[in-house]
Each structure stands twice: as C-alpha cells, then as structure tokens.
Amino acid sequence: MTYSFPLLLLMAVLGLLPPGCSPPFATNEADLLLENGMLVDPGTQTLVKRTLLLRHGRVARVYVTPPASYAGPRLDVAGRYLLPGLTDMHIHAVGNLGPGSPADTMTVAEVTRRQLYCGVMRTLDLFNDEARVLAARNAQRARPGPSADLYCAGPALTCAGGHGTEYAIPTRTINSPAEATRVVNALAAQHPDVVKVIYDHYATWMPTIDQATLVAALRTAHQHRLKTVVHVGTWQDVRDALQAGATAVTHVPPDALPADIGPLFLRHGAYFIPALAVQTELAHFARDSSLLDDPLLRAVSSPALRRSYRSESGYSPGLQAFVRWQRQHEATVQQSVRTLGQQGVRLLAGTDAGNPGTFQGYSLHRELELLAAAGLSNWAVLAAATTQASTFFGEPAGFAPGSPANFLVLRQSPVSAVQHARAIDYIIQRGRLIDRQKLLTP
Template sequence: MKPMITVAAILVALALGWLLLPVPEVNSPAGAHADDAVTAPPASDFTLRAERMFTGSKWLIPGLVEVRDGQISRVGSDFEPAADLPLLDLGDRTLLPGLIDAHVHAFGTALVDALNFGVTTVLDQANDSALIETLRQAAGAQLFASGPPATAPGGHGTQYGYTPPPVTGPADAADFARTIEEAGSDWMKIIIERGMGNWRMPSLDRDTVAALVTAAEQVGLKPVAHVSELETAHWAIAAGAHGLVHIFADQPADDALLALMVADHRFIVPTLVVMESVAGMVGTDIENDDRIGPWLSAEQRGSLAQRWPGPRNPVLRQRVLENVRAMHAAGIPILAGSDAPNPGTAHGLSLHRELALLIEAGLSTSEALAAATALPARHFGLDDRGLLEPGRRADLLVIDGDPREDISATLDIHAIWQAGQPVARVQADTVDSAPVPAHGRLSDFRPEAAGAEFGLGWEPTDDQMAGGNSVVEMQSGGDENLAWVRLRGEIRSGFGWPWAGAMFSPGSTPMTPVDLSGFSTLHFKARGEPAELRVMVFSPALGAMPATQTVSTRSEWQSFELKLSGFAGADPAAISGLVFVAGPGLGEFAFDLAEVRLE
C-alpha cells in the first residue's frame, strides 16, 4: 500500500529516543492477566508445558518446549522434563511461535508496539537505510528490511520525504542493486505502481522490472514486488520476482497468473487488513476490547484513528478476499502482513486482524497461524525462527484460549518470550496529569537554565541519532531586554530526512501527552537564517506524523502567532511534543528563539 512516511514522521520519535528504548525487563513475562502471570525463570533456560501447542506446522496436545541459552533444545508431547531446568506449567493455554509481520514500515515506537502484541519479528518493506540501521539496534521486535525500494523518479515511494537511489531504466538496475546490498538490505522491493482511475503516477516499465529482478539475484538479494493491478502482477512474476507484497484489487486473479505462481513457487503477502481500511470498513470498537485498549500506545491509537479518503467500498473488500481465496485454493503460499502504520492499522495489533481476514478468505486456523510464523521465516530466509523446533530461537507467545475455536484468542496474550527472555508488556500511555501553568510560558530562556517552565524542557535534536550527519549546538544568550536560545549548526547529507533544531517535551516523561486545550495560540519570537523555520506539533491523534506550520524568518527579531487549530489533526487536549527545526535543505543555519508561550 502507501506507507505514510514524511520527513516529520520520525523527527521527534528519533530525537526523544523512541528508537533507543531500554531493553524490557526480563524478570516477568507480564500479560493481560497480571494476577496469575507465569513466574519467569531467572535466565533463558527453562521448560514450558501447555495444554496445546502449535509449532508453526502442526499441533501437539499437550505441548512441551525445552529452552537452553535462548534456543529451543527439545519439543514434544511426552518427554520427561530435564531435572536441571525449571518447569513452567502454563495450564489450559496455547503456546505459539512468536509472530512475524511480513509487511511493515517501522518508525517511532513501532518495534516496541509490535512486541507488545506478540510480534517478535517484523519485515520492513521500504525505508531509509540509515534509519534501518538504527532500528536494528533498538529494543522491541527484531527487524529485517528491504531498505530503499526500487521505484521510478517521482514514483510511489518518493513522495514521503526521502529519495531512494535513482532507477530511470534498465541501465540503472545493477547500480541500484549494489547500492542497497552494500547498505545492508536483506532483500529488494520493487514498486510497480501506476495509480488507479484518475490518479496516475510515474512507474517502472516492464523491462526495468525484469532488469531489477536479475540484478537483485546477482547480488544475492531476493526480489519482491509491490503491485496493485493484475497486469503488473503478471510483469513481476514473469520477471522472476519471488513474491508479491500486496494483493491487487482491479481484477480477479486469472488462471495464468495462478499457474505461473504455483509453477515457480511464488508467494504473496496480501495485506488484507490495510485493504479493508482502504475500503472504509475498519471497526470502531477496537479500543474498547480489554485485550487491546490497555496496551495501545499513543502512536497506535493515532494510526488506528486515521482513515483513507472516500466512501465505504464493500465491493473492493470482497474482491481482495476472493483473490486471496483463489490463490490459496491454487496452493500459493500466503504470508501475513499488516502494512502498518497506514491509516486504520497499528503495529502489532493489526497482524491479529490479518489472521482473521485470512481465515475469512479460506485459510484454516493452522494455515493462518503458519502465515504469521513458519512461512515468513521460510520465504525470507529466516531459518533461525518461525517454528518451534530444536535449534530455533525461543521466540514464544502464550495465549489464553484456543485459536482453533476463535482466532481472536491470539489477542488474549498471557506471556511473551524473545530469544528465551521474557518480555514485560508495556501499558498504554495516558495524558500527563501534571498541571500546566496558567501563564503558558514554555521558557523565557534565562541564561542560568534551559528555561523550562513546565515539562521536561528544551533539548537540541539532530539526525545523528538516526545515522545522519547534521549537527546543532544550543546555547543560551540574551541582553538586558531579552533572553533567547541560539540554535546553530549544519544540515548535512547522509540521512533521508535531515534535521536539526530544538524540541520541547511538555510532559513529565518523553512524548507523554499533556492537556493544552486551555490555550489557543502559540507565540514566539525568532530571528536568523535560513529564512524557513518548521514548527511541528506531535499529538496521539496524529499517529507518527506531526502537524507542521512553517514561518519565514529574517535577521531581525519577529513575533509570530500560530493558532493551535492550524496544526491540522492535532488534539489540543493531548499534545506530546513541540519542535523547531531547520532542514531538509542542506547547509549551515542559525536561528534564535525567545519568549515561547501559549495563550
């Protein structure tokens, strides 16, 4: 689909260290039932026993798994538990492999959010290489990634704030493949997107697609394709793409495509959950489910609340279900992917909805669970996970209930282990109850302090924490009439979304929302160069994307008034961050801020 990626979408998330969260505590695998949670062993050596277990390929009743050094050492129904290991009896619960989401775009809290819902591995299907390298070191679900996608100049994937290496025709294919392979990509994603109806955009032609597939294979990368039409699906599969990472919706799948995919052992990641959202048919009571609401982060709530434009389209929903049904009936492997955080989806949570939609499309419960465990591991070369068998990582998910009776039981999470370590689930964010001073002063920037009147105050921020090269220094200054903070630095190449500037956190902890509904206007003074200063507001209602207003500055002080209502989509009753930055244009910058206040 169309990942909602913008320059600003990751700005504060990176700056506030969302990507550098501490590793969750490993003292208890807390779950939705804290009163009877399993007592975790002190290390990654233990045996689990559950009433039922799905290994990724078959059911064992009961099921036992022995774990040593974070890896599975024995699996069965009746072996004698080792005397030197603690035995954890899970009772009448179901043990599954940790889930794998085969289509995401990771930003902000994505990896922690995914792990919170039992998704221990995610496959990122288009992102900036520098950001990917940062995410690989972050806590949460383990990430594998395509890196930048192959797309036409001005084509899909270029409108979200970063520019992939250029592909203007077949002659560029080899250079593109070498570039992303050297940058650490795990496979190649090829975007073939011409648009639909009156909405058209530049796209790769058939010859270029074929050249990219060949180039990917030559550097050892598996090529997969984004398509939205039957015709371009034919192009990709005929060229040798190993799989499609969306189901097409313009026409029914024809026998020729099905036969070719079966003959060449190709797979599909249909991302039905985002197609359901595009069709305008997302449920509205999700957050009221006790298995979901308490565990949703502000970012998840924001992306769930977003909607695609257009009316409800049940015909579209039915068409994509039927196309998946036809592929499944033909024997084509179906992999589960959410395409989070597109509108109406959320990292982690939406993979559970995808399981339900796959069952609606004709898969059995076992096949749907395999689509989120064994099959992504097999088709993306992750041979160390996805199955409960000796030698694999002990990525484990324990749920209450039996998913064979109701697939939504996968949401009733009791415990999670990642590489043998228990994961403490993170409770949902809430609005900070600390009062905001009536004067609304964010700072008067007195030289003796950072000038914070409430919240965590001001800090410099730049893209180095995301692998970029931009730099910034923040210094207090002033004279007898005015105190200010000076931001001086340089926006440098090296990251897809370069930035540098200052951020203000209004809550008592980073990105905790604060109720600022008693104010209507942001006032501040600014001077400096360059002439464009971006002011951004983060709010859970926006998901990962901040709302932005831009002002023009000059060398003399100017006073600015920005209406909070001008930050489109932000909820004044829940504001989690305020940022002043230069970029993305490259070059040196210097600007001063003073008398920042709300009225």
C-alpha cells in the same frame, strides 16, 4: 530454583495473572522448562501436549512428560497453547498515522517494542528512511533486546516521480535498466534483508518503472542473493513480477483474479503478501467504530488517534474516496485471496502498518481475522504469520530441537479461532520470559 515471586508463580499456574503482567520469575536464566503446553504447529498442522526444554534461546529437548530430574526454572503452562511467534511481513516503522492530524509518532525501536507487546516477534520494513532503519536494525542485531526482530529493505526502488517519492522520506530511483543495476549494486553493500521495488500500473496518476528496469533490478538483487518484494497494482504487474523472478509480491489488485495467476505463483515458487488490513480497514472503522475499543488496540495507541477514526466525516476527501474504493472492491479482493490460498499459493501475513487504517502490532491480529474471513482455514492463516514467514527467511520454526525459542503462550486455542492469538498470557523470546508492560515504557 528458588523463585523470587512464589505467589506470582502460583497465580500464573492457576491462570490468575492478568494479561500484560510481569513474568513470575527472573528471566535471565539460560534454561527454562515449559511444562504441559499444547503445541500449535502450523507447519505440520498438529496440536499435541508436550514439555519443552529451552536452552540458550532455542528448543533443546521435547518431552512427552516433564522430566523428574530437571532442577532448573520451570513454568507449568497446562491448559495453555504455545504458538510460534508472529511475523508481520509488511510494515513501515514510522508509528501510526490517523485520518486527520493526530498521529502516534515513534522511533523504530518504539515500533518494534509495540510489535512485540502484541506478540509480533519479527517485522519486515518494506520502505523507510534508509539510513535510519538500517542503523536501527544493525544496532538491534549487535545488542538484541526485548523487541520484535527487525528486517528491512531500506528504500523502495521506484522511478522519478513514482509511488514512494510523494512522502517526506528519501528513497532511491531507478529510471532505466542500467540505473537499476547500478543502484541495486550500491544498495547491496548496505546488506538489506530484501530489495523492495515499486511496479504499479494501477496508480495511473503516477509513473512507474518499465518492465526492462524491473527485470534488471530483480536480476541484480538475485546476483547478490537478496530476496525481492515487488509492490504491484494490477494482475499484469503480478505476471511481470513473477516472470522476472520476484520472491514475493504484495497487495491485491481490485479486479477479478485471472485463471493463470495461481499456477504462475506455483510455477515460480513465489510468495504472496495480500496486506488486507491496509486495503479494507478504513471502511471497517467507518462502518463499525466499536472495532477501535479493542483492549489490545487501546494498549498500543493513543486515545486521540483512535478518536480520529470514529467519524468518516472527519476523514480527508482523499481518505473518504479510499473508503468508497474499499467498499467497492473488498468482496473481489477476498475472493482472490481465497482462491489463491485454495490453489496452494504460499501466503504471508502483512499489514502495511504505518499507513492510515493500520496500527503497529495490533493490525497483524486483524490481518489474521481478515484472512480467515476471506475463507482461508485457521491453520493456513496461522502458517502465514509463523512458519511460512520463517521459510521465506530460510529460518527454522516450530518446536523441533534447534528451533528458536520464540513463542506465545495463549489462554485459548488459535486453531479454533484465530482471534485467540491475541489472548496472550506470556511472551517468550529467545527462551526468556518477556515483561510485556516494560515494552510500553518510553
């Protein structure tokens, strides 16, 4: 192949291209040979040097040494690390909200492009305007482009006046087992990727569905072979959700972890999405505003929004109370996550992005750091954002032939430090190099 930009290619091989630069050659080729990369496989916890042949969006061959006979486009990534693309398992694709009036509003398409810029190749939206988010997902799947692959629940199923109804977003309510069955049957016709249910007895200032309605909603979803994610507030909520057959539960109750919860997760084979970012980051920003100076965050958020986080005195009374709550409960929340991880519960990385204290794309990197700070091994953290997420969706992940060719090419090893997952030189989606800078163009 004759490269259009030989100088850029040489700079790429030598490691001289700045982050976010354009690809070193045209990205519309069917084949691409990635030479001499260190393959980081969280599923097998292995780190080996290999060459990958990517063909039509998937891994076609794995070589110990580059094949001499190959004549197509190639990129030598020697000294770099290949990691399967990241997944954020809990977002709301509405942009970024601040503690005051500034906000970075975005379309769903803009959110998924910001996510991809940050190396997040798949997102699960767990509550949004149903028509809006399902239409965006369907359009994306009809004509895939450079953006994070969007999965979604559509509405959040809750009771009248329950959590989820306080936003200016229409949702579906279920106030009885019969209504839950009827609503989930109707929702299934829209082909959501999961069904999201609110079951929260911690927020006592708002009503929630009863246990019989939860059971009916999950049972009906499973009859349609739909996975389910339950928003919980207490450990009893977790028990009820797992016994009702939830595929996953999200959020960490602030009380000490009861001894039976880990074994209950394992018995039911369910997943846990802690979403530490939404439960801790406001307090972190209030304590250390230098967190807002991160180059990756600056690339995907506005200066006005970041300024709104710099002084806790500018937060609304409600958010100031939430900061105090986060400070009070963070250590207990960390201990619960650490214990469940040590017990072998399948953890998934999610941020609840779209809420104050979170940023689309960037906050997943913070989630990785927060999970590591809670005491999980770096391998476990990386698996929560890569191979475990693929297992949840029933999709292959890793580097075996047939796996999707969705990789981050990193300058440093994420196994030695998970924050190295943001040291992105290249993003490869469906076997093609992505021009990162174009992802930020309106």
